[in-house]
Amino acid sequence: xxxxxxxxxxxxxxxxxxxxxxxxxxxxxxxxxxxxxxxxxxxxxxxxxxxxxxxxxxxxxxxxxxxxxxxxxxxxxxxxxxxxxxxxxxxxxxxxxxxxxxxxxxxxxxxxxxxxxxxxxxxxxxxxxxxxxxxxxxxxxxxxxxxxxxxxxxxxxxxxxxxxx
Ligand code: SF4
Numbered sequence: 001x002x003x004x005x006x007x008x009x010x011x012x013x014x015x016x017x018x019x020x021x022x023x024x025x026x027x028x029x030x031x032x033x034x035x036x037x038x039x040x041x042x043x044x045x046x047x048x049x050x051x052x053x054x055x056x057x058x059x060x061x062x063x064x065x066x067x068x069x070x071x072x073x074x075x076x077x078x079x080x081x082x083x084x085x086x087x088x089x090x091x092x093x094x095x096x097x098x099x100x101x102x103x104x105x106x107x108x109x110x111x112x113x114x115x116x117x118x119x120x121x122x123x124x125x126x127x128x129x130x131x132x133x134x135x136x137x138x139x140x141x142x143x144x145x146x147x148x149x150x151x152x153x154x155x156x157x158x159x160x161x162x163x164x165x
Contacts, residue, residue, distance in 0.1 A: 002073045003027045003046035011061055016096050016114055017154045019066035022057060026071035031100035035122035051085040068096040076105045083111045113139055128155040
């Protein structure tokens with residue numbers, strides 16, 4: 001099961017370049033980031049995230065063109081089912097994952113359009129710091145092959161502090 005915080009669902013403009021993004025906080029984070037900025041997200045609480053709830057969120061936020069999972073929780077199988085639902089029902093909507101894990105389940109590369117990797121390290125800074133250890137990748141698929149392009153530099157001119165999961 002994947003759980004989320006309904007009260008913090010929001011539309012954001014900076015977390016995924018050039019996208020109007022619906023951002024959803026996923027709880028039960030399995031990360032161990034030094035200086036974790038959102039320790040409450042490590043608790044196993046919140047509402048179950050289901051395809052019907054995602055449909056309702058998208059309907060309530062007309063115009064969004066990207067769905068962002070802020071964290072992957074502890075149930076990657078269910079996470080991938082949810083992304084498959086988005087990919088099949090909303091083919092024009094992109095999907096993104098902000099992971100804070102050192103090692104990401106390899107399967108996520110087959111389903112998401114954007115994947116942010118790496119734990120938050122306060123001394124290196126978040127994604128918009130040129131010294132960050134985190135990386136944002138854009139996935140493209142063609143001819144049966146997927147390729148990942150590192151687009152982290154696109155965050156470095158921004159005076160914002162993207163959620164550093
Ligand atoms: S991924 Fe986010 S919530 Fe999880 S430990 Fe890291 S900073 Fe905290």
